[in-house]
Amino acid sequence: MDPATFLAALVAMAAPLVLAALGETLTEKAGVVNLSLDGTILLGAMTGFVVASVTQSLLLGFLAAGLTGCLVAALVAVIGVWLGQSQVAVGFALTFLCRDLAYFLGNPYARQQGPQLATLPVPLLADLPFFGTVFFTHSFIVYLSFLATPCCIYFLYHTRHGLTLRAAGENPEGCWARGIDPNTVRFLATLAGGAMAGLAGAAFSLAVKPGWGHPQGCEGIGWIALALVIFGSWHPLRVAAGAYFFGLLQLLGIAFQDSFPGIPGQIFQVAPFPLMIFTLILIHLSRNTKNRYFAGFVRLFGSPPPRGLGRPYRRP
Amino acid sequence: MIELANISKNFGKVQALQGVSLSAEAGSIHGIVGENGAGKSTLMKILTGFTSRSGGEILCRGKKISLDRPSDAMRFGIGMLYQEPLDFPQLSVLENFMAGEAAFAPGQARADLARLAAAFGFVFHPDNRVETLTVGERQQLELLRLIHGGARLLILDEPTTGISERQQEQLFAALRRLKADGAAILLVSHKLEEIDSLCDTVTVLRHGRVAAAMRCPFDRQALLQAMFDSLPERLSPPQTATGKEPVVEFDRVVVTVGRAGLHEATITVRTGEVVGLAGMDGSGQAVFLKIAGGFLPPESGQIRRFGRTLPNGCGCSRDVAFLPADRLAEGLLPGMTLREHHILAARGHIFLSAATGLAGSRRAIDDFNIKGHPETTAEELSGGNQQRLLLSLIPDEVRLILMENPTRGLDVQSADWTWQQLHRRKAEDGAIIFASPDLEEIMAQATRVVVFYDGRIILDTPTAATDYHEISRAITGEAGTTGPSDEVGRSGLLPD
């Protein structure tokens, strides 16, 4: 197939993953691990589809999905941030609660016809020779995923609130000493991340894999997103790159199915995880090494996690 | 300018502050001194709203103000340099400088940082990560940030622990300048010469209460008096024959952890010795003990225990016992009962029943009269009883006992009793090394005193050959006798 269509397919299929992974990046930058991503995405996909097909309004569908994501995230934040319980525990429990809730509530709407997001080519740009096809012939959610990365970077590294957010994840005490309540920051960051995960869900059920069912087809994406955040070592650019890289792997997996009959294509679906572990090991070694060049080299594509990640803050 | 009216604070059952009052005047530097755990930091943190207070009021220019959170304090121009730097190591200098500011203007901030740094003679690369800075530089950065934030009342909590002479000069110059500009400064310090050279007034805290308040020039004697409990007249140290064979040998040991780390420590402790480590918190005693115990590998230099070079990693060998200062956090297993502690400490016992170790722990409870029963969990014990428990866990075959604040939180007679226990414990061929903020204790129990200052062994002498004043002076940094440590090592062996 010609590269343009290939890349177009790639960016389209990676769109929800990018959104979810970036959302989680925001959350973790603020020092909170929201492990419930996989469930959130499914629940978002379900609400998005159901609301959209009941109200026949895609907009409402996406809004509902985002809101659902917020709600789940709020639970994580209340229990994991304010009640000081293990964020991993609550996130994990919610993963499964949300997944099954989605299947249960969505069952009556399973495999029904619902509205789909139409592609809207950008008037002039779409006619560009190569880039037109790759970038400007998609649905709005894909455009959103394009915008998400720069927006995230701008927010995190070029705005006051972004700085505050990173500060809260880095050292909550220091944040508090500077007159900012880290728990509030964390709460908001978690909500934001959850909302993006919810949107990602709707992106599946209304655009990428239209429709709802058991399975919907986006199962497991949440875990991938979590892995990508680490693989991209908490930098939006690297995380997004990781998401596209993952998409690439999957498409190649299909393309080469015949070339390597020995290797089932779906093996490529687990590729991000070994990579994630590898990244973590590298970062660890670079931390403990005396060799400054190696350390510097690793810093290029890997940085340590926020210092306060997963550590609840309580005022003395 | 700002006034604190009988502030009190308790952490759970620990009463950190009781009815403390003090005031800071514009254009003056106010010193706060006191032994470790006196409540200095807590008081300051309350003034910045970092810590909530249990009682008392804060007044600004005479009228009560509500000051419950740092943001309030910032509105009143109160800024604090915390004892343990509260900055963001992985963020850049510039970001640290900007964090928490109302406006976000990197360009502007960069310029301001450069300007201020120049004005105070500091040097910063705005884009370096803060974790690459030294403690001193991090403090300087914080200071500039506070000034930039328009702080009119500056609080500095032990700003000079672990920074170089030069940085100290720079810092003091800066402080004098700020004072001249009419800022009010609260300076927490353990180093009396700093107080002397900088402060106009000083308040002494002890056990969370104001022990004294003075104006400069200070009577050093009275100050020490107020800081530490009543000055003892020379007690005669216990007469224990100092054997010849070495128990612990340090040879040019260097580490850089802790507030001050340890610089080229060389010392030999021989059988029969009871060595008291004096010095302000974080001057190196704790690190010294951890290394001797084998819990912290030295970065350079050599350690031999009983003539054998230590293997790195877990130093757990059955002839050494270590009693850490923070009992619950480092020494005991909260949630586990006394019985379980004793089972773990003792040998044998593969399979356990409800009765296992019961007799043992009962005996220990009686011997060390711990106020608890075998099924009491460690965190339920009071501070003193936790210490008793730790003592009771020392195995019999132990030849070297290492202790941080062995009698912290013990009343007088149980302290004495504890020491009897310890001396009895110390086999003829063993030794005890302990750190204590309480000079009285050192003078009374140690056969040899080693004083640490900024990670260096500044004084090392038989107790008999020194006196209280020399030691307390050495503790605050002014030592006549900073001889080369190997010679000091020998001096430790002088028969008295």
Add this chain to the structure above:
Amino acid sequence: MRYVQFMKHPLFSRFARISVIAGLALGGVGLLLFTLGISPVDIGVTLARGSILSLQKFGHVLTIWIPLLLCSCGLLFTFRAGLWNIGIEGQVVFGAIAATLLLREENLGLPAAATLILAHILSFIGGGLWAAFAGFLKNRGGVNEIFGGLGLNFVAQGLILWLILGPWKRAGVASMSGTEMFARELWLSTPPGWRLAPAALVIACIAFAATAVLLGATRFGLQIRATGINPTAARLFGIHPGRTGLLAMAIGGGLAGLAGGLQVSCVYHRLLPSISSGYGYLALLVVMLAHYRLRPVPAICLFFACLAAGSIQLPIVLKLDSSLAGVIQGACVVSALLVHGLQKRQRGEL
């Protein structure tokens, strides 16, 4: 928030807490059903009918209870050592693979019984090694056991897919529906009329007893606990935190692997991609709900197993989706966390 005051009460006992948690969870789900116009009572009755009200169905409940209990025991070891072994799912899979390695061999020349015993030992070792690997990554590679374990779960999943579609596929067939069935004599024997192998039940009970003894009544168990509570202090007692943690991981993984072995030897009689049936993850929920204590585990496992087995009746009888079971399980755990957190507040620890 009535139950908050309730919790302030000094007499707030464990029993009271349990009832609060259950009330919160079941009440919540009940409310949901009610708003959907479904009668919670019908649901309850159907679930009960489908699980405990018939001997045969109870057999099915037990077939779920066994692997669930094994995994939960494994998790008790790791949680005691302060490790969050989310990698347990992969350890179950690995155990299953290890057992299959032996069971699919036609001409091994061993008596069936010996093969079976060997296979289960192998499954224990397989799971143990996979877990130890996660522990090793933590100790040496600084990879947090949560992310490491999660990663290894998916690696194991990839491995099993490759085996089933590659080296171990049926002759002329390439299907995710699994490998060839094992020879009849290599099925863990079930008496006529029974629906589960008594041997499996015995293994599970022994495993639980062993866990109880090891953790509750041996020096080793005490050392694991010490490591989990306070590694720094543990070293003062002559314990190597790293090593002890690794050992705990290995044992925990081994039990999970055993569960996987039983899945192939007496439930499916072949290896399939979803061999773990998600029991590893479910066990994590069980142990969380038990608040990491040993005693409640068998009961909670039974409760969860009943839900899982009974939920089959929902589509048949009430035309509802079975996933309601998962909703109830999840709701229980979340409300447990909520209650524990609120209590922490009450105690002023926050």
Add this chain to the structure above:
Amino acid sequence: NPLNTVAADYPFGLLMVGPANDHGWSQAHFEAGQAMEKILPGAKMLYIDKVNPADRPGITIPMLVDDLVGKGAKLIIGNSDDMKDGIREAAAMHPEVQFIHISGDDALTGKSGANLSNLMGRMEYGKMMAGFTAAMTSTTGKIGYLGPLINAETRRLAAAAYLGARHAWVNVLKKPAAELQFKVNWIGFWFNIPGVTSDPSLVTGSLFDSDYDVVISGIDTTEALVVAGQKKKAGKEVWAIPYDYQGACAVAPEACLGVPYFNWIPGYTKMIGEAMNNKWQQQFLWLGPDWQAINNPDTTSIGFMPGNAMGDPQKKALADFQQALAKGLNLFSGPLNFQDGSTFLKAGETATDAQVWNLPQLLEGIEGASK
């Protein structure tokens, strides 16, 4: 004739591998089962859907059979090749109950007792029509086949589709056989199991993106048609041919060329009817279309429902093709080679049922894995 004898209350169980509303394989069975309740007075269906280890972890066929039998089921249908082992085991456990295993052949191979029969439709014809339509429609001459797992049945059907396509290409359109590309992509199971199978949407998408403009679905669910519909909306000239279920086109009519489907009513009526009247005997039924009325729900076992997207010329050509088949045209006739080049049928030979049923390999001219 079993139809006009009123039997007593007769519950029968239906185990469906997928959801009862999958617009595919399982729904076809489900609706046939419902029809039984009308056609055979007294017959009453008990059903469980999503019967597969991924959707129902820890639940095995014997367990479910126990349950259905407990609810009084006298006959049980297992509708998936995936259930072969389970049904065999359950049949051994419950000799008093009759079992119908769809798409299996235990009754032929004698791997099971007398209480287990097999039922299947001669879908090769349907697939031939699908392939035929695809080739008649394709502008690029590249036809994709979205395969499930690989076994004799799926090889048989893929091959049939290919033969139909080649017939259209060579004998109707008179184009050189070499210009026809026919590629099979297997996903690994009958429907998408995330993380286990390849994602059918992605596979279909990548087929369309590499200029395969018609995709014939061999899996139970409708992803292929959904994706085709999306691409159509995005302005791409592509089509899909779903599978299994008469109403499958509804998912995206504008992209649907038609659907070869199963109609299980005749088969069920015969087998269940006989069982109800205690005339059960073990048998292997492989029922074909009713060539007179290929879409007659009462008589035909497989059919082909033309879709909105099929052009009139294609419709006409298809009608002729169906005539020819009815007259006995057999596309499984030599010379035919296997994928590896070895001969399957020499010139003049025609394949026996057994040869077609157990097709060991794909045919020469088909891209894609054979095993």
